[in-house]
Amino acid sequence: RCGCERIRINVSGHFFETRASILDKHPDTLLGNPRKRQLYYDHTRDEIFLDRHRPSFEAIFSYYQYGGKLKRPHHVHDDIFLSELMFYELESDVVEEYKRGEGYTSDDIEVPKNKILKYLWMLFEYPETSRAAFVVALVSVIMTLVSIILFCVETLPAFSDTHCVADEAPNFLDPFFIIETTCTLWFTAEVVIRFISSPNKFRFIKDFKNIVDVTAIIPYYITFVNVISTMSCSSAKSSASLAFLRVIRLIRVFKLTKHSVGLQVLVLTFKASIEGLGLFLVALIVC
Incomplete structure:
Protein backbone atom coordinates (compact mmCIF):
# COMPACT_ATOMS: atom_id res chain seq x y z
CA ARG A 1 0.00 0.00 0.00
CA CYS A 2 2.90 2.37 0.68
CA GLY A 3 4.28 1.65 -2.81
CA CYS A 4 7.50 0.15 -1.45
CA GLU A 5 6.77 -3.46 -2.40
CA ARG A 6 8.60 -4.88 -5.38
CA ILE A 7 6.65 -6.11 -8.39
CA ARG A 8 8.07 -8.78 -10.67
CA ILE A 9 6.99 -8.67 -14.31
CA ASN A 10 7.55 -11.64 -16.61
CA VAL A 11 7.27 -10.74 -20.30
CA SER A 12 7.53 -13.97 -22.32
CA GLY A 13 10.33 -15.27 -20.10
CA HIS A 14 12.17 -11.96 -19.74
CA PHE A 15 12.00 -10.70 -16.14
CA PHE A 16 11.69 -7.10 -15.01
CA GLU A 17 11.45 -5.88 -11.44
CA THR A 18 10.48 -2.50 -10.04
CA ARG A 19 8.68 -0.88 -7.12
CA ALA A 20 4.93 -0.37 -7.13
CA SER A 21 5.42 3.36 -6.58
CA ILE A 22 7.12 3.61 -10.00
CA LEU A 23 4.14 2.05 -11.76
CA ASP A 24 1.65 4.04 -9.71
CA LYS A 25 2.91 7.24 -11.35
CA HIS A 26 0.94 6.17 -14.41
CA PRO A 27 -2.47 5.23 -12.96
CA ASP A 28 -4.31 5.23 -16.29
CA THR A 29 -2.08 2.57 -17.87
CA LEU A 30 -2.34 -1.20 -17.71
CA LEU A 31 0.56 -1.75 -15.30
CA GLY A 32 -0.01 1.49 -13.39
CA ASN A 33 -3.55 0.53 -12.39
CA PRO A 34 -3.57 -2.15 -9.62
CA ARG A 35 -6.97 -3.45 -10.71
CA LYS A 36 -5.93 -3.86 -14.34
CA ARG A 37 -2.57 -5.50 -13.66
CA GLN A 38 -4.21 -7.88 -11.19
CA LEU A 39 -5.81 -9.65 -14.16
CA TYR A 40 -2.34 -10.85 -15.22
CA TYR A 41 -1.09 -11.77 -11.75
CA ASP A 42 0.22 -15.36 -11.30
CA HIS A 43 -0.32 -16.37 -7.65
CA THR A 44 1.84 -19.50 -7.90
CA ARG A 45 4.93 -17.60 -9.05
CA ASP A 46 4.07 -14.27 -7.41
CA GLU A 47 4.59 -12.32 -10.62
CA ILE A 48 2.74 -10.57 -13.40
CA PHE A 49 2.96 -12.67 -16.54
CA LEU A 50 2.48 -11.06 -19.96
CA ASP A 51 2.81 -13.06 -23.16
CA ARG A 52 3.83 -10.03 -25.20
CA HIS A 53 6.69 -8.73 -27.38
CA ARG A 54 9.83 -8.59 -25.25
CA PRO A 55 11.98 -6.05 -27.22
CA SER A 56 9.11 -3.57 -27.22
CA PHE A 57 8.58 -3.88 -23.47
CA GLU A 58 12.18 -2.84 -22.78
CA ALA A 59 11.41 0.63 -24.15
CA ILE A 60 8.02 0.71 -22.38
CA PHE A 61 9.61 -0.32 -19.08
CA SER A 62 12.16 2.50 -19.45
CA TYR A 63 9.28 4.92 -19.93
CA TYR A 64 7.66 3.68 -16.70
CA GLN A 65 10.91 4.17 -14.81
CA TYR A 66 12.15 7.47 -16.22
CA GLY A 67 9.20 9.04 -18.07
CA GLY A 68 9.90 11.39 -20.96
CA LYS A 69 9.41 10.45 -24.60
CA LEU A 70 8.87 6.97 -25.95
CA LYS A 71 11.66 5.78 -28.21
CA ARG A 72 11.12 2.76 -30.42
CA PRO A 73 14.04 0.29 -30.55
CA HIS A 74 15.60 0.39 -34.00
CA HIS A 75 15.13 -3.36 -34.55
CA VAL A 76 11.38 -3.27 -33.72
CA HIS A 77 8.86 -2.54 -36.48
CA ASP A 78 6.69 0.50 -35.86
CA ASP A 79 3.42 -1.45 -36.27
CA ILE A 80 4.44 -3.95 -33.60
CA PHE A 81 5.60 -1.24 -31.23
CA LEU A 82 2.40 0.77 -31.71
CA SER A 83 0.25 -2.30 -31.00
CA GLU A 84 2.20 -2.84 -27.77
CA LEU A 85 1.60 0.77 -26.74
CA MET A 86 -2.12 0.21 -27.28
CA PHE A 87 -2.05 -2.99 -25.21
CA TYR A 88 -0.34 -1.34 -22.24
CA GLU A 89 -2.76 1.60 -22.53
CA LEU A 90 -0.11 4.27 -22.23
CA GLU A 91 -1.19 7.90 -21.97
CA SER A 92 -2.83 9.15 -25.17
CA ASP A 93 -0.74 12.33 -25.34
CA VAL A 94 2.48 10.29 -25.10
CA VAL A 95 1.30 7.91 -27.83
CA GLU A 96 0.25 10.80 -30.07
CA GLU A 97 3.65 12.44 -29.62
CA TYR A 98 5.32 9.17 -30.58
CA LYS A 99 3.10 8.84 -33.67
CA ARG A 100 3.93 12.38 -34.78
CA GLY A 101 7.63 11.58 -34.41
CA GLU A 102 7.18 8.49 -36.58
CA GLY A 103 5.37 10.46 -39.30
CA TYR A 104 1.81 9.35 -38.59
CA THR A 105 -0.94 11.80 -39.48
CA SER A 106 -3.95 12.22 -37.22
CA ASP A 107 -6.45 14.25 -39.24
CA ASP A 108 -10.01 14.12 -37.98
CA ILE A 109 -12.39 12.96 -40.69
CA GLU A 110 -15.39 15.29 -40.84
CA VAL A 111 -18.29 14.50 -43.18
CA PRO A 112 -21.44 16.47 -44.06
CA LYS A 113 -24.72 15.50 -42.42
CA ASN A 114 -26.68 15.66 -45.66
CA LYS A 115 -26.61 12.28 -47.44
CA ILE A 116 -26.12 13.70 -50.93
CA LEU A 117 -23.36 16.07 -49.83
CA LYS A 118 -21.76 13.27 -47.84
CA TYR A 119 -21.74 11.01 -50.92
CA LEU A 120 -20.19 13.75 -53.08
CA TRP A 121 -17.60 14.58 -50.41
CA MET A 122 -16.53 10.95 -50.01
CA LEU A 123 -16.58 10.50 -53.80
CA PHE A 124 -14.15 13.34 -54.52
CA GLU A 125 -12.09 13.40 -51.29
CA TYR A 126 -11.49 9.76 -50.26
CA PRO A 127 -10.59 7.47 -53.21
CA GLU A 128 -10.27 4.44 -50.95
CA THR A 129 -13.93 4.44 -49.88
CA SER A 130 -15.48 3.05 -53.07
CA ARG A 131 -14.75 1.98 -56.63
CA ALA A 132 -16.48 5.10 -58.01
CA ALA A 133 -14.30 7.32 -55.81
CA PHE A 134 -11.21 5.48 -57.07
CA VAL A 135 -12.29 6.10 -60.69
CA VAL A 136 -12.80 9.82 -59.95
CA ALA A 137 -9.32 10.01 -58.40
CA LEU A 138 -7.84 8.15 -61.38
CA VAL A 139 -9.48 10.57 -63.82
CA SER A 140 -8.17 13.51 -61.79
CA VAL A 141 -4.63 12.15 -61.90
CA ILE A 142 -4.84 11.52 -65.66
CA MET A 143 -6.17 15.04 -66.26
CA THR A 144 -3.35 16.50 -64.16
CA LEU A 145 -0.66 14.57 -66.04
CA VAL A 146 -2.19 15.43 -69.43
CA SER A 147 -2.33 19.11 -68.52
CA ILE A 148 1.30 19.19 -67.38
CA ILE A 149 2.54 17.32 -70.48
CA LEU A 150 0.43 19.56 -72.72
CA PHE A 151 1.95 22.70 -71.20
CA CYS A 152 5.45 21.40 -71.95
CA VAL A 153 4.68 20.15 -75.47
CA GLU A 154 3.00 23.34 -76.67
CA THR A 155 6.19 25.31 -76.02
CA LEU A 156 7.95 23.45 -78.86
CA PRO A 157 8.59 25.62 -81.97
CA ALA A 158 6.64 23.22 -84.18
CA PHE A 159 3.42 24.06 -82.33
CA SER A 160 3.97 27.79 -81.88
CA ASP A 161 1.63 28.78 -84.74
CA THR A 162 -1.30 26.46 -84.03
CA HIS A 163 -2.97 28.83 -81.56
CA CYS A 164 -3.86 31.44 -84.18
CA VAL A 165 -5.48 31.54 -87.61
CA ALA A 166 -5.49 34.29 -90.22
CA ASP A 167 -5.39 37.90 -88.99
CA GLU A 168 -4.15 36.72 -85.57
CA ALA A 169 -7.60 35.50 -84.62
CA PRO A 170 -7.64 32.82 -81.92
CA ASN A 171 -8.03 29.26 -83.13
CA PHE A 172 -10.69 27.67 -80.95
CA SER A 197 -20.09 19.40 -50.28
CA SER A 198 -17.30 20.22 -47.79
CA PRO A 199 -18.45 20.03 -44.15
CA ASN A 200 -16.21 22.93 -43.10
CA LYS A 201 -15.90 25.72 -45.70
CA PHE A 202 -13.32 27.68 -43.71
CA ARG A 203 -11.03 24.67 -43.33
CA PHE A 204 -11.52 23.89 -47.02
CA ILE A 205 -10.30 27.35 -48.02
CA LYS A 206 -7.24 27.12 -45.76
CA ASP A 207 -6.17 23.70 -47.05
CA PHE A 208 -2.98 23.91 -49.15
CA LYS A 209 -4.21 21.30 -51.66
CA ASN A 210 -7.35 23.31 -52.34
CA ILE A 211 -5.32 26.51 -52.77
CA VAL A 212 -3.27 24.63 -55.37
CA ASP A 213 -6.45 23.52 -57.14
CA VAL A 214 -7.79 27.07 -57.40
CA THR A 215 -4.42 28.57 -58.33
CA ALA A 216 -4.01 26.03 -61.13
CA ILE A 217 -7.24 26.99 -62.93
CA ILE A 218 -7.18 30.79 -62.53
CA PRO A 219 -4.53 31.38 -65.28
CA TYR A 220 -6.69 29.67 -67.89
CA TYR A 221 -9.72 31.89 -67.22
CA ILE A 222 -7.63 35.08 -67.13
CA THR A 223 -6.00 34.18 -70.45
CA PHE A 224 -9.34 33.13 -71.96
CA VAL A 225 -11.04 36.41 -70.96
CA ASN A 226 -8.12 38.39 -72.37
CA VAL A 227 -8.30 36.52 -75.69
CA ILE A 228 -12.09 36.92 -75.95
CA SER A 229 -11.96 40.63 -75.16
CA THR A 230 -9.23 41.39 -77.73
CA MET A 231 -9.91 38.51 -80.15
CA SER A 232 -6.15 38.39 -80.63
CA CYS A 233 -4.16 35.42 -79.39
CA SER A 234 -0.81 37.11 -80.01
CA SER A 235 -1.57 39.84 -77.46
CA ALA A 236 -2.33 37.26 -74.83
CA LYS A 237 0.83 35.31 -75.58
CA SER A 238 3.04 38.39 -75.57
CA SER A 239 1.76 39.71 -72.23
CA ALA A 240 4.44 39.22 -69.57
CA SER A 241 1.94 38.95 -66.74
CA LEU A 242 -0.15 36.35 -68.55
CA ALA A 243 2.98 34.41 -69.47
CA PHE A 244 3.79 34.26 -65.78
CA LEU A 245 0.26 32.99 -65.11
CA ARG A 246 0.79 30.25 -67.66
CA VAL A 247 3.87 29.08 -65.77
CA ILE A 248 1.80 28.94 -62.57
CA ARG A 249 -0.20 26.15 -64.22
CA LEU A 250 2.71 23.83 -63.44
CA ILE A 251 1.63 24.04 -59.80
CA ARG A 252 -0.83 21.30 -60.77
CA VAL A 253 1.94 18.80 -60.11
CA PHE A 254 1.23 19.32 -56.41
CA LYS A 255 -2.30 17.99 -56.98
CA LEU A 256 -0.73 14.56 -57.27
CA THR A 257 0.19 14.63 -53.57
CA LYS A 258 -3.50 14.10 -52.75
CA HIS A 259 -3.42 10.70 -54.48
CA SER A 260 0.17 9.57 -53.82
CA VAL A 261 1.34 8.33 -50.43
CA GLY A 262 4.95 8.59 -51.59
CA LEU A 263 4.60 12.30 -52.38
CA GLN A 264 2.89 12.86 -49.03
CA VAL A 265 5.85 11.21 -47.29
CA LEU A 266 8.17 13.48 -49.31
CA VAL A 267 6.26 16.57 -48.13
CA LEU A 268 6.46 15.37 -44.51
CA THR A 269 10.20 14.78 -44.98
CA PHE A 270 10.70 18.35 -46.19
CA LYS A 271 8.59 19.65 -43.31
CA ALA A 272 10.64 17.71 -40.75
CA SER A 273 13.93 18.84 -42.34
CA ILE A 274 13.00 22.49 -42.88
CA GLU A 275 15.58 23.76 -40.38
CA GLY A 276 18.48 21.97 -42.03
CA LEU A 277 17.28 22.84 -45.52
CA GLY A 278 16.92 26.49 -44.50
CA LEU A 279 20.51 26.59 -43.27
CA PHE A 280 21.66 24.95 -46.50
CA LEU A 281 19.70 27.52 -48.54
CA VAL A 282 21.31 30.41 -46.62
CA ALA A 283 24.78 28.97 -47.27
CA LEU A 284 23.92 28.52 -50.96
CA ILE A 285 22.69 32.13 -51.30
CA VAL A 286 25.83 33.45 -49.58
CA CYS A 287 28.00 31.49 -52.01
Missing part, protein backbone atom coordinates in the same frame (compact mmCIF):
# COMPACT_ATOMS: atom_id res chain seq x y z
CA LEU A 173 -10.35 24.37 -82.82
CA ASP A 174 -6.71 24.05 -81.80
CA PRO A 175 -6.20 20.59 -80.16
CA PHE A 176 -4.16 22.21 -77.40
CA PHE A 177 -7.01 24.61 -76.61
CA ILE A 178 -9.62 21.83 -76.65
CA ILE A 179 -7.63 19.52 -74.37
CA GLU A 180 -6.70 22.33 -71.99
CA THR A 181 -10.32 23.50 -71.84
CA THR A 182 -11.49 19.95 -71.09
CA CYS A 183 -8.94 19.56 -68.28
CA THR A 184 -9.77 22.96 -66.82
CA LEU A 185 -13.51 22.27 -66.86
CA TRP A 186 -12.87 19.03 -65.00
CA PHE A 187 -10.70 20.79 -62.40
CA THR A 188 -13.29 23.56 -62.03
CA ALA A 189 -16.16 21.10 -61.54
CA GLU A 190 -14.04 19.16 -59.05
CA VAL A 191 -13.24 22.24 -56.96
CA VAL A 192 -16.83 23.54 -57.04
CA ILE A 193 -18.34 20.18 -56.05
CA ARG A 194 -15.81 19.65 -53.26
CA PHE A 195 -16.40 23.18 -51.95
CA ILE A 196 -20.20 22.82 -51.98
Whole structure:
Protein backbone atom coordinates (compact mmCIF):
# COMPACT_ATOMS: atom_id res chain seq x y z
CA ARG A 1 0.00 0.00 0.00
CA CYS A 2 2.90 2.37 0.68
CA GLY A 3 4.28 1.65 -2.81
CA CYS A 4 7.50 0.15 -1.45
CA GLU A 5 6.77 -3.46 -2.40
CA ARG A 6 8.60 -4.88 -5.38
CA ILE A 7 6.65 -6.11 -8.39
CA ARG A 8 8.07 -8.78 -10.67
CA ILE A 9 6.99 -8.67 -14.31
CA ASN A 10 7.55 -11.64 -16.61
CA VAL A 11 7.27 -10.74 -20.30
CA SER A 12 7.53 -13.97 -22.32
CA GLY A 13 10.33 -15.27 -20.10
CA HIS A 14 12.17 -11.96 -19.74
CA PHE A 15 12.00 -10.70 -16.14
CA PHE A 16 11.69 -7.10 -15.01
CA GLU A 17 11.45 -5.88 -11.44
CA THR A 18 10.48 -2.50 -10.04
CA ARG A 19 8.68 -0.88 -7.12
CA ALA A 20 4.93 -0.37 -7.13
CA SER A 21 5.42 3.36 -6.58
CA ILE A 22 7.12 3.61 -10.00
CA LEU A 23 4.14 2.05 -11.76
CA ASP A 24 1.65 4.04 -9.71
CA LYS A 25 2.91 7.24 -11.35
CA HIS A 26 0.94 6.17 -14.41
CA PRO A 27 -2.47 5.23 -12.96
CA ASP A 28 -4.31 5.23 -16.29
CA THR A 29 -2.08 2.57 -17.87
CA LEU A 30 -2.34 -1.20 -17.71
CA LEU A 31 0.56 -1.75 -15.30
CA GLY A 32 -0.01 1.49 -13.39
CA ASN A 33 -3.55 0.53 -12.39
CA PRO A 34 -3.57 -2.15 -9.62
CA ARG A 35 -6.97 -3.45 -10.71
CA LYS A 36 -5.93 -3.86 -14.34
CA ARG A 37 -2.57 -5.50 -13.66
CA GLN A 38 -4.21 -7.88 -11.19
CA LEU A 39 -5.81 -9.65 -14.16
CA TYR A 40 -2.34 -10.85 -15.22
CA TYR A 41 -1.09 -11.77 -11.75
CA ASP A 42 0.22 -15.36 -11.30
CA HIS A 43 -0.32 -16.37 -7.65
CA THR A 44 1.84 -19.50 -7.90
CA ARG A 45 4.93 -17.60 -9.05
CA ASP A 46 4.07 -14.27 -7.41
CA GLU A 47 4.59 -12.32 -10.62
CA ILE A 48 2.74 -10.57 -13.40
CA PHE A 49 2.96 -12.67 -16.54
CA LEU A 50 2.48 -11.06 -19.96
CA ASP A 51 2.81 -13.06 -23.16
CA ARG A 52 3.83 -10.03 -25.20
CA HIS A 53 6.69 -8.73 -27.38
CA ARG A 54 9.83 -8.59 -25.25
CA PRO A 55 11.98 -6.05 -27.22
CA SER A 56 9.11 -3.57 -27.22
CA PHE A 57 8.58 -3.88 -23.47
CA GLU A 58 12.18 -2.84 -22.78
CA ALA A 59 11.41 0.63 -24.15
CA ILE A 60 8.02 0.71 -22.38
CA PHE A 61 9.61 -0.32 -19.08
CA SER A 62 12.16 2.50 -19.45
CA TYR A 63 9.28 4.92 -19.93
CA TYR A 64 7.66 3.68 -16.70
CA GLN A 65 10.91 4.17 -14.81
CA TYR A 66 12.15 7.47 -16.22
CA GLY A 67 9.20 9.04 -18.07
CA GLY A 68 9.90 11.39 -20.96
CA LYS A 69 9.41 10.45 -24.60
CA LEU A 70 8.87 6.97 -25.95
CA LYS A 71 11.66 5.78 -28.21
CA ARG A 72 11.12 2.76 -30.42
CA PRO A 73 14.04 0.29 -30.55
CA HIS A 74 15.60 0.39 -34.00
CA HIS A 75 15.13 -3.36 -34.55
CA VAL A 76 11.38 -3.27 -33.72
CA HIS A 77 8.86 -2.54 -36.48
CA ASP A 78 6.69 0.50 -35.86
CA ASP A 79 3.42 -1.45 -36.27
CA ILE A 80 4.44 -3.95 -33.60
CA PHE A 81 5.60 -1.24 -31.23
CA LEU A 82 2.40 0.77 -31.71
CA SER A 83 0.25 -2.30 -31.00
CA GLU A 84 2.20 -2.84 -27.77
CA LEU A 85 1.60 0.77 -26.74
CA MET A 86 -2.12 0.21 -27.28
CA PHE A 87 -2.05 -2.99 -25.21
CA TYR A 88 -0.34 -1.34 -22.24
CA GLU A 89 -2.76 1.60 -22.53
CA LEU A 90 -0.11 4.27 -22.23
CA GLU A 91 -1.19 7.90 -21.97
CA SER A 92 -2.83 9.15 -25.17
CA ASP A 93 -0.74 12.33 -25.34
CA VAL A 94 2.48 10.29 -25.10
CA VAL A 95 1.30 7.91 -27.83
CA GLU A 96 0.25 10.80 -30.07
CA GLU A 97 3.65 12.44 -29.62
CA TYR A 98 5.32 9.17 -30.58
CA LYS A 99 3.10 8.84 -33.67
CA ARG A 100 3.93 12.38 -34.78
CA GLY A 101 7.63 11.58 -34.41
CA GLU A 102 7.18 8.49 -36.58
CA GLY A 103 5.37 10.46 -39.30
CA TYR A 104 1.81 9.35 -38.59
CA THR A 105 -0.94 11.80 -39.48
CA SER A 106 -3.95 12.22 -37.22
CA ASP A 107 -6.45 14.25 -39.24
CA ASP A 108 -10.01 14.12 -37.98
CA ILE A 109 -12.39 12.96 -40.69
CA GLU A 110 -15.39 15.29 -40.84
CA VAL A 111 -18.29 14.50 -43.18
CA PRO A 112 -21.44 16.47 -44.06
CA LYS A 113 -24.72 15.50 -42.42
CA ASN A 114 -26.68 15.66 -45.66
CA LYS A 115 -26.61 12.28 -47.44
CA ILE A 116 -26.12 13.70 -50.93
CA LEU A 117 -23.36 16.07 -49.83
CA LYS A 118 -21.76 13.27 -47.84
CA TYR A 119 -21.74 11.01 -50.92
CA LEU A 120 -20.19 13.75 -53.08
CA TRP A 121 -17.60 14.58 -50.41
CA MET A 122 -16.53 10.95 -50.01
CA LEU A 123 -16.58 10.50 -53.80
CA PHE A 124 -14.15 13.34 -54.52
CA GLU A 125 -12.09 13.40 -51.29
CA TYR A 126 -11.49 9.76 -50.26
CA PRO A 127 -10.59 7.47 -53.21
CA GLU A 128 -10.27 4.44 -50.95
CA THR A 129 -13.93 4.44 -49.88
CA SER A 130 -15.48 3.05 -53.07
CA ARG A 131 -14.75 1.98 -56.63
CA ALA A 132 -16.48 5.10 -58.01
CA ALA A 133 -14.30 7.32 -55.81
CA PHE A 134 -11.21 5.48 -57.07
CA VAL A 135 -12.29 6.10 -60.69
CA VAL A 136 -12.80 9.82 -59.95
CA ALA A 137 -9.32 10.01 -58.40
CA LEU A 138 -7.84 8.15 -61.38
CA VAL A 139 -9.48 10.57 -63.82
CA SER A 140 -8.17 13.51 -61.79
CA VAL A 141 -4.63 12.15 -61.90
CA ILE A 142 -4.84 11.52 -65.66
CA MET A 143 -6.17 15.04 -66.26
CA THR A 144 -3.35 16.50 -64.16
CA LEU A 145 -0.66 14.57 -66.04
CA VAL A 146 -2.19 15.43 -69.43
CA SER A 147 -2.33 19.11 -68.52
CA ILE A 148 1.30 19.19 -67.38
CA ILE A 149 2.54 17.32 -70.48
CA LEU A 150 0.43 19.56 -72.72
CA PHE A 151 1.95 22.70 -71.20
CA CYS A 152 5.45 21.40 -71.95
CA VAL A 153 4.68 20.15 -75.47
CA GLU A 154 3.00 23.34 -76.67
CA THR A 155 6.19 25.31 -76.02
CA LEU A 156 7.95 23.45 -78.86
CA PRO A 157 8.59 25.62 -81.97
CA ALA A 158 6.64 23.22 -84.18
CA PHE A 159 3.42 24.06 -82.33
CA SER A 160 3.97 27.79 -81.88
CA ASP A 161 1.63 28.78 -84.74
CA THR A 162 -1.30 26.46 -84.03
CA HIS A 163 -2.97 28.83 -81.56
CA CYS A 164 -3.86 31.44 -84.18
CA VAL A 165 -5.48 31.54 -87.61
CA ALA A 166 -5.49 34.29 -90.22
CA ASP A 167 -5.39 37.90 -88.99
CA GLU A 168 -4.15 36.72 -85.57
CA ALA A 169 -7.60 35.50 -84.62
CA PRO A 170 -7.64 32.82 -81.92
CA ASN A 171 -8.03 29.26 -83.13
CA PHE A 172 -10.69 27.67 -80.95
CA LEU A 173 -10.35 24.37 -82.82
CA ASP A 174 -6.71 24.05 -81.80
CA PRO A 175 -6.20 20.59 -80.16
CA PHE A 176 -4.16 22.21 -77.40
CA PHE A 177 -7.01 24.61 -76.61
CA ILE A 178 -9.62 21.83 -76.65
CA ILE A 179 -7.63 19.52 -74.37
CA GLU A 180 -6.70 22.33 -71.99
CA THR A 181 -10.32 23.50 -71.84
CA THR A 182 -11.49 19.95 -71.09
CA CYS A 183 -8.94 19.56 -68.28
CA THR A 184 -9.77 22.96 -66.82
CA LEU A 185 -13.51 22.27 -66.86
CA TRP A 186 -12.87 19.03 -65.00
CA PHE A 187 -10.70 20.79 -62.40
CA THR A 188 -13.29 23.56 -62.03
CA ALA A 189 -16.16 21.10 -61.54
CA GLU A 190 -14.04 19.16 -59.05
CA VAL A 191 -13.24 22.24 -56.96
CA VAL A 192 -16.83 23.54 -57.04
CA ILE A 193 -18.34 20.18 -56.05
CA ARG A 194 -15.81 19.65 -53.26
CA PHE A 195 -16.40 23.18 -51.95
CA ILE A 196 -20.20 22.82 -51.98
CA SER A 197 -20.09 19.40 -50.28
CA SER A 198 -17.30 20.22 -47.79
CA PRO A 199 -18.45 20.03 -44.15
CA ASN A 200 -16.21 22.93 -43.10
CA LYS A 201 -15.90 25.72 -45.70
CA PHE A 202 -13.32 27.68 -43.71
CA ARG A 203 -11.03 24.67 -43.33
CA PHE A 204 -11.52 23.89 -47.02
CA ILE A 205 -10.30 27.35 -48.02
CA LYS A 206 -7.24 27.12 -45.76
CA ASP A 207 -6.17 23.70 -47.05
CA PHE A 208 -2.98 23.91 -49.15
CA LYS A 209 -4.21 21.30 -51.66
CA ASN A 210 -7.35 23.31 -52.34
CA ILE A 211 -5.32 26.51 -52.77
CA VAL A 212 -3.27 24.63 -55.37
CA ASP A 213 -6.45 23.52 -57.14
CA VAL A 214 -7.79 27.07 -57.40
CA THR A 215 -4.42 28.57 -58.33
CA ALA A 216 -4.01 26.03 -61.13
CA ILE A 217 -7.24 26.99 -62.93
CA ILE A 218 -7.18 30.79 -62.53
CA PRO A 219 -4.53 31.38 -65.28
CA TYR A 220 -6.69 29.67 -67.89
CA TYR A 221 -9.72 31.89 -67.22
CA ILE A 222 -7.63 35.08 -67.13
CA THR A 223 -6.00 34.18 -70.45
CA PHE A 224 -9.34 33.13 -71.96
CA VAL A 225 -11.04 36.41 -70.96
CA ASN A 226 -8.12 38.39 -72.37
CA VAL A 227 -8.30 36.52 -75.69
CA ILE A 228 -12.09 36.92 -75.95
CA SER A 229 -11.96 40.63 -75.16
CA THR A 230 -9.23 41.39 -77.73
CA MET A 231 -9.91 38.51 -80.15
CA SER A 232 -6.15 38.39 -80.63
CA CYS A 233 -4.16 35.42 -79.39
CA SER A 234 -0.81 37.11 -80.01
CA SER A 235 -1.57 39.84 -77.46
CA ALA A 236 -2.33 37.26 -74.83
CA LYS A 237 0.83 35.31 -75.58
CA SER A 238 3.04 38.39 -75.57
CA SER A 239 1.76 39.71 -72.23
CA ALA A 240 4.44 39.22 -69.57
CA SER A 241 1.94 38.95 -66.74
CA LEU A 242 -0.15 36.35 -68.55
CA ALA A 243 2.98 34.41 -69.47
CA PHE A 244 3.79 34.26 -65.78
CA LEU A 245 0.26 32.99 -65.11
CA ARG A 246 0.79 30.25 -67.66
CA VAL A 247 3.87 29.08 -65.77
CA ILE A 248 1.80 28.94 -62.57
CA ARG A 249 -0.20 26.15 -64.22
CA LEU A 250 2.71 23.83 -63.44
CA ILE A 251 1.63 24.04 -59.80
CA ARG A 252 -0.83 21.30 -60.77
CA VAL A 253 1.94 18.80 -60.11
CA PHE A 254 1.23 19.32 -56.41
CA LYS A 255 -2.30 17.99 -56.98
CA LEU A 256 -0.73 14.56 -57.27
CA THR A 257 0.19 14.63 -53.57
CA LYS A 258 -3.50 14.10 -52.75
CA HIS A 259 -3.42 10.70 -54.48
CA SER A 260 0.17 9.57 -53.82
CA VAL A 261 1.34 8.33 -50.43
CA GLY A 262 4.95 8.59 -51.59
CA LEU A 263 4.60 12.30 -52.38
CA GLN A 264 2.89 12.86 -49.03
CA VAL A 265 5.85 11.21 -47.29
CA LEU A 266 8.17 13.48 -49.31
CA VAL A 267 6.26 16.57 -48.13
CA LEU A 268 6.46 15.37 -44.51
CA THR A 269 10.20 14.78 -44.98
CA PHE A 270 10.70 18.35 -46.19
CA LYS A 271 8.59 19.65 -43.31
CA ALA A 272 10.64 17.71 -40.75
CA SER A 273 13.93 18.84 -42.34
CA ILE A 274 13.00 22.49 -42.88
CA GLU A 275 15.58 23.76 -40.38
CA GLY A 276 18.48 21.97 -42.03
CA LEU A 277 17.28 22.84 -45.52
CA GLY A 278 16.92 26.49 -44.50
CA LEU A 279 20.51 26.59 -43.27
CA PHE A 280 21.66 24.95 -46.50
CA LEU A 281 19.70 27.52 -48.54
CA VAL A 282 21.31 30.41 -46.62
CA ALA A 283 24.78 28.97 -47.27
CA LEU A 284 23.92 28.52 -50.96
CA ILE A 285 22.69 32.13 -51.30
CA VAL A 286 25.83 33.45 -49.58
CA CYS A 287 28.00 31.49 -52.01
